Amino acid sequence: MLEIKNLHVKLEDEDREILKGLSLTVPKGEVHAIMGPNGSGKSTLAYVLAGRDGYEVTDGDILWNGESIIEMEPDERAAKGVFLAFQYPMEIPGVAGLTFLRTALNAVRKQRGEEELTTPVFLKLAKEKGAKLNIDIDMLKRPVNVGFSGGEKKRSEILQMGLLEPTLCVLDETDSGLDIDALRIVSEGVNALRSPDRAFLVITHYQRLLNYIVPDKVHVLADGRIQKTGGKELALELEKSGYAEYTNKAA
Amino acid sequence: MNVAVMKTKAEQAISESFEAAAAKLPGNAAVKERRAQAIGAFSGLGLPHRRIEEWKYTDLRANLKDVLPAAVEDKTPLTIAELLVALGPLAHVDAHRIVFVNGHHRADLSDVSEAAGMSVSTMALALSTASDESVASLASTPEGGDAVEVLNTAFMTDGAIVDIAAGASVAKPLLMVFVRAGSEANTVTVRNLITAAEGSNATVIEANVVLPGAVRDAHLNTLTEVSVGKGATLNHVKAAVDEGRSLHLSNWDVKLAADANYRGFQFSSGLGFARHGTNVLYEGEGGKLDLSGAFLARNSEHVDTTLVVDHAVPHCESRELFKGVLDDHGRGVFQGKIIVRPDAQKTDGKQMAQALMLSEDAEFDSKPELEIYADDVVCGHGTTSAQLDEDLLFYCRSRGIPEKEARALMIESFIGEALDKVEHEGLREALASYAMQWLGRSPRG
Numbered sequence: 285m286l287e288i289k290n291l292h293v294k295l296e297d298e299d300r301e302i303l304k305g306l307s308l309t310v311p312k313g314e315v316h317a318i319m320g321p322n323g324s325g326k327s328t329l330a331y332v333l334a335g336r337d338g339y340e341v342t343d344g345d346i347l348w349n350g351e352s353i354i355e356m357e358p359d360e361r362a363a364k365g366v367f368l369a370f371q372y373p374m375e376i377p378g379v380a381g382l383t384f385l386r387t388a389l390n391a392v393r394k395q396r397g398e399e400e401l402t403t404p405v406f407l408k409l410a411k412e413k414g415a416k417l418n419i420d421i422d423m424l425k426r427p428v429n430v431g432f433s434g435g436e437k438k439r440s441e442i443l444q445m446g447l448l449e450p451t452l453c454v455l456d457e458t459d460s461g462l463d464i465d466a467l468r469i470v471s472e473g474v475n476a477l478r479s480p481d482r483a484f485l486v487i488t489h490y491q492r493l494l495n496y497i498v499p500d501k502v503h504v505l506a507d508g509r510i511q512k513t514g515g516k517e518l519a520l521e522l523e524k525s526g527y528a529e530y531t532n533k534a535a
Numbered sequence: 536m537n538v539a540v541m542k543t544k545a546e547q548a549i550s551e552s553f554e555a556a557a558a559k560l561p562g563n564a565a566v567k568e569r570r571a572q573a574i575g576a577f578s579g580l581g582l583p584h585r586r587i588e589e590w591k592y593t594d595l596r597a598n599l600k601d602v603l604p605a606a607v608e609d610k611t612p613l614t615i616a617e618l619l620v621a622l623g624p625l626a627h628v629d630a631h632r633i634v635f636v637n638g639h640h641r642a643d644l645s646d647v648s649e650a651a652g653m654s655v656s657t658m659a660l661a662l663s664t665a666s667d668e669s670v671a672s673l674a675s676t677p678e679g680g681d682a683v684e685v686l687n688t689a690f691m692t693d694g695a696i697v698d699i700a701a702g703a704s705v706a707k708p709l710l711m712v713f714v715r716a717g718s719e720a721n722t723v724t725v726r727n728l729i730t731a732a733e734g735s736n737a738t739v740i741e742a743n744v745v746l747p748g749a750v751r752d753a754h755l756n757t758l759t760e761v762s763v764g765k766g767a768t769l770n771h772v773k774a775a776v777d778e779g780r781s782l783h784l785s786n787w788d789v790k791l792a793a794d795a796n797y798r799g800f801q802f803s804s805g806l807g808f809a810r811h812g813t814n815v816l817y818e819g820e821g822g823k824l825d826l827s828g829a830f831l832a833r834n835s836e837h838v839d840t841t842l843v844v845d846h847a848v849p850h851c852e853s854r855e856l857f858k859g860v861l862d863d864h865g866r867g868v869f870q871g872k873i874i875v876r877p878d879a880q881k882t883d884g885k886q887m888a889q890a891l892m893l894s895e896d897a898e899f900d901s902k903p904e905l906e907i908y909a910d911d912v913v914c915g916h917g918t919t920s921a922q923l924d925e926d927l928l929f930y931c932r933s934r935g936i937p938e939k940e941a942r943a944l945m946i947e948s949f950i951g952e953a954l955d956k957v958e959h960e961g962l963r964e965a966l967a968s969y970a971m972q973w974l975g976r977s978p979r980g
Contacts, residue, residue, distance in 0.1 A: 334933045337925065362935035374930040378951020379944060384934075387944060392935035427951070444934060 291344035304508035320505035334368035363395035367450030376428035435466030459493035471496030506530035548602035562662035606721035624968035638723035652703025658694035690724035708738035793819025801828035832865035861897035
């Protein structure tokens with residue numbers, strides 16, 4: 285279970301508070317959506333969960349399975365099952381996708397006390413999981429994300445997620461830059477990973493993604509705090525009425 | 536005898552070293568005469584220093600204090616097994632092989648018997664049996680050669696002479712191995728000649744390697760003269776891997792005939808103080824050059840890459856991409872001069888030099904020089920120096936890759952773009968393995 289308790293976060297080199305007492309609980313097996321206007325702190329929340337530098341937690345805590353993760357390094361969190369699918373996945377020229385995936389998978393396995401995978405076993409696994417996302421071996425031999433379309437990049441994120449088998453999946457604006465077909469493939473990939481052992485936090489600006497990845501709960505984030513929580517129908521409401529009500533309230 | 540005034544102790548010592556070595560250096564009387572002329576020329580030139588523009592960042596005179604005796608003979612025992620250990624990752628490349636230990640050919644370690652389309656012999660033999668006509672081309676310094684090349688003529692002990700037959704396509708690369716072994720600190724001077732005849736296609740590797748446990752102090756002076764014939768393709772890769780204390784002086788002198796395609800690559804790691812100079816001259820239209828490389832330096836290592844690419848004729852193409860990784864007080868120097876002569880219309884040249892700085896104390900001096908005298912050309916150059924990208928580092932770490940490994944992966948990524956220029960897959964992987972060893976990562980199994 286993910287428990288975010290009264291989380292206050294500011295930028296390290298700026299005195300502006302971005303998250304202002306955010307509290308949220310996501311039990312295992314559930315998919316929660318976070319929706320909110322631009323600048324509400326959605327991406328900050330995603331980065332703080334994954335442990336990016338440059339943010340300072342001034343108050344509150346983040347517990348994953350009862351353990352505080354805010355002092356952990358990003359790779360430690362990954363080993364504990366935290367995964368962030370980036371809004372803008374990075375390109376790594378000169379490093380083949382397979383090399384990157386294998387390095388990451390074996391690093392995580394090592395930290396989890398599992399055996400590293402041999403090349404043939406890894407290749408078989410990568411091919412198998414890739415096929416479900418329309419990612420063939422030639423694409424995996426290319427440098428990570430270099431020259432990939434928006435859809436290819438997002439599919440490659442979901443493949444990483446599928447291989448690393450995280451238990452807390454944070455999807456940051458995964459729908460941005462996707463056409464309908466890509467959105468469907470990516471969503472199918474995500475849905476295939478839904479399980480009673482896994483919690484999902486799906487961050488999005490638009491309701492569209494939630495037609496494909498149907499959430500158990502929807503939270504509205506504005507002005508650094510959860511303003512409202514509801515069922516999946518809340519997303520539809522927001523689509524109609526927009527975020528004005530919440531931004532006004534915040535102002 | 537020369538009577539020029541010697542400026543430094545080292546310059547004096549070099550001349551004395553020549554007197555001591557001359558009788559034992561290979562070659563007939565005509566060759567000896569040319570060697571004497573060369574050392575005379577050196578006396579006039581002296582060691583290059585920072586007030587000579589081409590050596591501004593690489594002050595050889597200040598850095599060559601103790602002259603090591605010339606390796607005029609060698610009796611160091613070395614087995615095939617030891618050779619393979621010294622070669623490391625390159626041992627896995629299936630290749631014809633000619634081996635030199637401390638600058639002397641070792642037939643027992645070489646195997647070029649089945650190199651169809653390619654004849655491989657040695658410089659020592661050629662110098663001893665040279666006719667009066669061939670002496671002029673063998674025991675000479677390339678036109679415009681500097682003091683280092685002049686010294687090469689004076690002191691060369693051996694090297695490979697490679698002739699690739701017209702029209703021959705040699706499937707397996709030729710690996711020319713220069714091993715340092717034993718406990719004596721020497722100056723090793725090697726001269727290679729590679730001639731790729733019209734329409735041929737081959738890959739030649741020059742490897743400077745060290746047997747583990749060998750003396751760490753060493754001076755090397757290597758000159759490789761390359762001639763690529765009409766329509767011929769030559770891949771020429773140099774890998775110099777050392778332990779941080781050696782002085783490496785190396786030069787490539789390359790001439791390209793019409794429609795020749797020359798792909799040169801220079802990899803180095805752990806060179807104490809190094810200068811790799813390359814001169815390329817286009818002699819016929821339609822020539823293509825790709826000259827690239829990667830250098831890794833840490834502690835107080837110094838690696839200088841200096842190029843002069845002379846577009847003397849029209850319709851030629853040149854590409855250069857050099858990448859350096861500099862840690863601690865490591866210093867990289869890049870000087871890339873592209874000359875486009877007045878007649879060399881339709882020249883297409885692009886150059887890029889990039890350094891990745893891993894420490895605040897690292898230094899990269901980059902000096903691209905374009906001298907363009909023709910008006911219908913496309914030429915560009917660029918140079919960058921940067922630190923590791925923190926966002927990329929976070930991306931890798933968020934995938935569970937620990938910081939040290941993530942940094943190594945990103946350095947691999949940086950060098951990888953240059954290594955991709957090496958078309959031979961096994962060779963490219965061997966160079967990547969050297970880089971990983973330098974990074975302290977075990978090669979991928």
